[in-house]
Amino acid sequence: MEASFRSAAETHRTGSSTMPTAAFLSREVFQEEQRRIFSRRWLCVGRESDLPNPGDFLQVRPVGRSILITRDENGNLHGLYNVCRHRGAQLCTEESGNLSRTIQCAYHGWTYTLDGRLLAAPQMKGCDGFELADHALHRVWVDTWEGFVFVNLHPAPEPLDVWLGPLVGRFSRFNLPALRRADRIEYDLAVNWKLLFQNYSECQHCPLVHPELSEISPFRSGANDLSEGPFLGGYMEIVEEAASMSLSGGAVGVPVGALPPEDHHRVYYYSIFPNLLLSLHPDYAMAHVIWPLAPDRSRVVCEWHFHPDSLADPRYDPSDAVSFWDTTNRQDWHVCELNQKGIESGGYRPGPYFPSESLLAAFDEEYRRHMEDESP
Ligand code: FES
Ligand SMILES: [Fe+2]
DSSP states (O other), X not given: OOOOXXXXXXXXXXXXXXXXXXXXXXXXXXXXXXXXXXXXXXXXXXXXXXXXXXXXXXXXXXXXXXXEEEEOTTSOEEEEESBOTTTOOBOOOSSEEEOTTEEEOTTTOOEEETTSOEEEOXXXXXXXXXXXXXXXXXXEEEEEXXXXXXXXXXXXXXXXXXXHGGXXXXXXXXXXXXXXXXXXXXXEESSOHHHHHHHHTOOTTHHHHOXXXXXXXXXXXXXXXXXXXXXXXXXXXXXXXXXXXSSSSSOOSSOSSOOOGGGGGEEEEEEETTTEEEEEOSSOEEEEEEEEEETTEEEEEEEEEEOHHHHHOTTOOTHHHHHXXXXXXXXXXXXXXXXXXXXXXXXXXXXXXXXXXXXXXXXXXXXXXXXXXXOO
16 A cells, blocks of 8 residues: 655644643543443454454453453354343453353353353243343444454444554554564553543654653654544654664564565554554554543553564564563653643643644544534
8 A cells, every 4th residue: 555654744733732621631521432432433452362262252341341252163253241131240250261162140050152142041941932042142343453353332333444444454564463462561540541642643752751762763753644534643763773662772573574675664653543552663563552441540551462483582582672662651651641630730721732743633633523423
């Protein structure tokens, strides 16, 4: 796919300014976001490789719900509410595991298939009008893209590949479905989820906040190829003397795929509305999945994915990349939390975005579009 890159300043909207206070503090706004955005859009919840075998499951919690992602005997994924159709007991308490062939409720033993059909409800035998087929687990939509698993709580969402439009096929060269996780770190943050997106979308803070990163990747380098809509981002350069984003500056693995020469000195950064940040390096991919928990609280799950050959090769140590980004993440969380604190402190009024913050203004515009969307 031919991408056309432009500097952030070229797409700057003159006069754009940051969001009002309520966007970061108000419980009502938060609930509207949960309803209009997180209950309607495709949310990244993990990786297909988290449930490789039949019977494997993950418990995920979009909008405070409990959803089971299961893999059936045919390899298909299903999204099921983790709620028994008898009297509503929660079915699985573990975060992940293997269910073997069925899901059995611990309360009275109703038993379901891995795709949610009710197989047995012994106490109901012979009851007039009771049909097993009427009591399958409630379902949610599940689909995958590039090895990532997405769910959608809307009863009839647009298909994932339609929603992802410009991203479909765009990153094929990075071989994402084949990559395997080397590490995962969860962060609980005292910050509104939108500030995390905004912080990710500019590097003007990099010289002050990320001295280590700035040595490897000049903050003014690179350009954007997606500058409006739900998917925003572009690339930044890795200096000639370095091979990747790592503490040592060296490569942390074999290339993730058959990359053209220019990609060996680039990192691509994309925000995928509303809960995924995807950072593609020559030798690994990093994904941040963001879960808003309250107006002033978010959980971020950060994972690092490498080519299987890198993980099998003792010459490579993924922690060189993980430590680099864990340090960088914590530097970011610090300024994001300062940002939240300042907004909470009473003197905040919307301030102007500068030209290289054009992606932040674009994020705000997309956010408003979803918040004003009246479709059912
Ligand atoms: S609540 Fe599940 S079998 Fe009764
Ligand atoms: Fe940063």
